[in-house]
Amino acid sequence: MIRHLLSAADLDAGTATMVLDTAAEMAALADREVKKLPTLRGRTVVNLFYEDSTRTRISFEAAAKRLSADVINFSAKGSSVSKGESLKDTALTLQAMGADAVVIRHSASGAPHRLANWIDGTVVNAGDGTHEHPTQALLDAYTMRSRLGRLAGLNVAIVGDVLHSRVARSNVLLLHTLGAKVTLIAPPTLLPVGVDAWPAETSYHLDSVLPDADVVMMLRVQRERMDQAYFPSAREYSRRYGLDVARMRRLPEHAIVMHPGPMNRGMEITPEVADSPRSTIVEQVANGVSVRMAVLYLLLGGKA
């Protein structure tokens, strides 16, 4: 069994399917009068967020609380980190306070892996630099499965800033494990080196991919990580790689539009598309809680 969830590659097809099935049962909780389960009573989950986040942190917090775990939220701002405390010392402090699980978001790729070597508890990667974001991939897969009924054989187009996207990396790994076919679409400057080794196709032309896509996942252009000019202008990027109504019409009837959020409306996606019935953006947030409950339950539920 896996002890930590650091990468989407940690999950084999059976385990990933079990997470999705468990999440489907957890989702039923939302319709109940008492939205609480006693499963993780007495367990402590620390949300260790070195980077800004809205939905991921709230989602993990809600998931842990619905399972009755005690939640400690830590954000780097206003903590001893600003006095120069290292990740290791922070981790050892949390360990001493009895954290059973640490959910970490960090701007450095690989920070969760380091953390996993330092502490006894479970580590869940909630996004590390430009590396991975496995629970986002799980909730995306869950959303696709619940909307389209299956994952095997789906054509998934992931469009935009693949270079800086941990969401894209985790999705490629997980969707490949679960039998979907992934195509990455981006300008050449926004595809990472070594992308040919990934289990995915690549293309520079969005329009040629759309007619066969079951799922289009738009990625945010991560300007905060861009230290140079990756494309001539925002307008040109938007014209070539943005999803507008005209492009959405070229999709098959059943196809869905996803976005991990936060969106730059008007940049990679137009408001009309984002708010259309095909868009699963709000659904993805709701599913995030169920999937994170499943992950916390499966990682922590059985631990002594």
Added chain:
Amino acid sequence: MSYPSSGRQSGSDASQRTGSPGTPAFRAPGEPATRPDGTVPAPVSSAPVAVSAPSPSETDVSPEGPAKTILSAADIARVVDRIAHQILEKTSGAADTILLGVPTRGVPLAHRLAERIHTFEGVTVPVGALDVTLYRDDLRLRGARALGRTELPPGGIDGRRVILIDDVLFSGRTVRAALDALGDLGRPSVVQLAVLVDRGHRELPIRADYVGKNIPTALAENVRVALTETDGVDEVRLLGGVR
């Protein structure tokens, strides 16, 4: 969701169903179970049984060790018929009653009971499923596991008579978990319990309202219920023994 009954570990009722080893967390449901223990058949005490027909007692050697058939397919059918009659009798015609099966094998049993009740009196009793995994007190001992389905009949459980259906009543811990789960789902007017087999060794003050058969067992023994819907055959067997 099945574990061996090796001695008096604070066991659960579920542990007595199919008896697979250990508990790798993340074990998929329905994974083949193997059980290398149990070599000598335990003496089955001759206690009063609640079944009309005497059970055939054939002894054979299965891969899990010596086994003894306690209820045959015909016995199970008779037991289900009788419990259906008892439910009708005790609930004055099963009005405002719902049957909630505890996965895995409680669910097909609940459907069978509802079908029999319908045959006998033409009453349609709603059937649902109640998975108690997330309410168990032994998760830490045995690891997280796949969840079963929870499905409540339309209208929910508020103000209605809920009859919990399970295959084996053992420690009583599954029932305790089920009562906690019910409390989060609503407020039934009455909660009753029907089980196919009561094997004793309760660890909590819990008893069943409807019992198919009382089977006195040793703790080292293992009661294995097989149903056509889940296992391809109707049969209750006693496995294992003195070690």
